[in-house]
Amino acid sequence: MNCPALTDVECGKLEIIKYGTFGDCESLRSINLLSTKIVEECAFADTGLTEATFGSKLETIEEGAFYSCPALERITIPLKDGLITHDNTFQGCENLKH
Template sequence: MVVYHQIGLDLLQANAINYGLIPNELFSSESNVQEVEMHNGVYKISKLAFYNCRCLERISGATGVQVIDEGAFYRCRRLKDLEVGLKIPSVKIVDGYAFQFCVSMTDVEFGEGLEQMEEFAFLNCYSLRRVAMPLKMDLISDNIFKGCTSMANIELVGKTSSRWISPLRFMFRGATSQKDRNQNNAKAKSNGATLSRK
């Protein structure tokens, strides 16, 4: 497969114009890659594609990505820059556990095109403070931001639902007991959790 080339100590270029996707587990546990440069043809990052890439800090050129599959960046602990602070307006689907334990991420921004975000998409991203996303009732799954204990602000972009939803619900929906819900609400409020509309 000639599609992936220039695998070096710190830069990987993925030119998947002909294939349009990065296959399952392709770079799992690749310990030397610090940066991935994608080209416009990449529309899907498949399941566990970058699982446990311990040194991965930056992904650029991902402007056409529409699907981020289950666990695509799971345990990429240094990942903090995916098109400038995880800003990919083209993303439509973020599967469960896609960014679990991406503990260096602080800012996430999705455009109005986001259609689906699965449960635990950002599980235990405990440095995550700000999220911008559209508010769509069918978009919300349980515990999208569970374990994001630094969450301070959720901004709603574009057209929003007429129904009000607390930002705490995005973080802690599905808590198992009233005690859990009360503790989670107290944590979020102590971080100054707010919901704003753009």
């Protein structure tokens, strides 16, 4: 989806972020999605994200959802077993702090 003017996303009722929804949105810097339950593959791949916040309703973050987001420094997610489905969910996010 290349959206050059989109910098922030805040949505209270978006339950599923579909495959590639925000992919290649290089200007995207922050997301605040407190009602999201599922983040599908490559939903935020290749974006300029620096910060992502999800609420307690989050159930699954699929493979490569945040692939190649080198500016991503912080993500807030609930502590749940099975939330992250693959090892490469955050591949290429070298600035992500643990």
